[in-house]
Amino acid sequence: MISLIAFATLAGVLVGVSRQVNGRLSLSTSPLVSSFWNHVVGFVLLSVIGLGLGGLIPASAAAAPWYAYIGGPLGVIFVAAGSWLIPRIGATNTALLIIGGQMISGVALDLMSEAPRPLFASVIGVSLILAGMALTQRR
């Protein structure tokens, strides 16, 4: 369990490291170029790992609908946006505001898809995040 907790925390740290390193590259190039290299390097590494472990492309993957692949191009915009944000508002604000957007849009998605979610707790959570965002911003 200790190692699982370490893994999950390390995953968060690595998200930050990746944003910081891509941010440095985008200073010398541009956010889109930085995102391009991020995807090239990630693709090569995952190919090596997948081929090493075997079964990189499961047979069942052929049944995936075309729109499931939209996540890739969206990821390019996501990584580029992170590189644009880091030098402007810093690593902490970037992480906090992206997490806030993810949480609130996640609640909205659950409400639209009628996934069960306690309304009262969701309202409290969203209110706290919006208050934090208002505090972050310059008046």
Added chain:
Amino acid sequence: MWQRQPNLRAMSDQTSARPTLIPVLAAFATGCLLTLMVHFNGELGRYGDPVFASWAAHGTGTVAAAIWLGIGWILTKASPFATSSHGRAPLWAYLGGISGAITVILTSMTVNSPLALSGTLALGLAGQVGFGLVADRFGLFGMPRRKADLRDYAALALIVAGSAVIIFSAGWAA
């Protein structure tokens, strides 16, 4: 990392000011985009597995980025790979994709463990924010330094608390 970069010095003074509305809204919108991304990649993972989903997303992302860069190249007639006023990037700056790929492997392990999705999200949040504070304090990886003040910590506490409420209440509904 080893060379002095006077531009970054000027930049750090500039960014120690509080963020203006545009970057704040852009960061929030980026988080909304992440929800869509996680949704689509989750679909892909449901048909394949998490490593396949990330591999495929990196592949289609590489193609999409190349197309967009190509279109920009044609429209502006300027190579997107020309170096800027910050000079050539150090070699390590090209390796950001490595930690992204490892992240997927780690989270695909923890989501399917007793930690589940809520634990993975909450600990990931803690890791990201903790790293952010250290990164800003010391200007890690050649990024500008940024000193947090009391108002920054208050905003941090509110956003982290709100996120924790949303993450851990997800399972309560009957």
